[in-house]
Amino acid sequence: MNSEHHSTQLRVLLDGELSGAANMAIDDALLGGSSAHQYSMRWYAWARPTVSLGYAQRWRDGFDPRVARRLGVDLVRRRTGGRAVLHSGELTYALVGPATAGPFAGGVLPTYQAIAAGMVAGLRLLGADVCLERARGRRSRDEPGACFAARALHEVTAEGRKLLGSAQRREAGRVLQHGSLPLWSPDPALWSALGSSGAGAASESIGLYELLAGRPSRRAIASTLSEAVAKALGLTPRIGSLSRAERVTVIRHQKLYNDRRHTFRC
16 A cells, blocks of 8 residues: 555454553554554553553652552553553543544644544443533643543543543654543542542543443443544544554563563653
8 A cells, every 4th residue: 555545444443451561562563553554443441450651751740659559550651641541440542543644644633633523422422411621721731640630622521520531642654542431430549549649530530431321331332432433534444453463563562561661761
């Protein structure tokens, strides 16, 4: 496929609960891409409560190791930027594609807007009364603390609280956006693993099941949201799987994410 003919399909991958290192390694493999023109959207959960740090975030600004050790909370560092996220009782997505053509070519903010519009449409189909944050938040995505402690422009909210946190990275002509969708509020004690910003994250966030009459499965939610995001981006969703080359990349990158020197490097 040459640079003038980009794919119009969105490969959708549905994974279960994996370790933080495995999840980040798979997303790295998608960012590298077996094809530079391929779009992929991966949905997954976490095998144990985990805090993910932004790529350049100081670990002290979003993680309390003593609390985490006592509660069994894992720690991993994301490829994307932004602030610390507590992953527990949630559904996470990684959306990747080319940065130089197609729906992601307009830059960081238009990409956020396009993806958020698809998410809002899909969440409304599920029955959630959601909207986009129109005011600039009290903090930027790159400031210290927890992602869910404050709302930012164009993030998805409900009842005045954040429903969907997101972070993006552009690298070597590709885009990776991570999104965290809480389904229900974690055990209150777990928020303290985020350090001083944990209480704010707990009060400023809301879970999807708090907004719905029923509790659709993770697979049903992922399917509805994938279709809505694909439509917003002008793509056609198709269930797929990792390529052989991507699986090899995952094995290599998982070693990096299991390395404490990488996790605590800043």
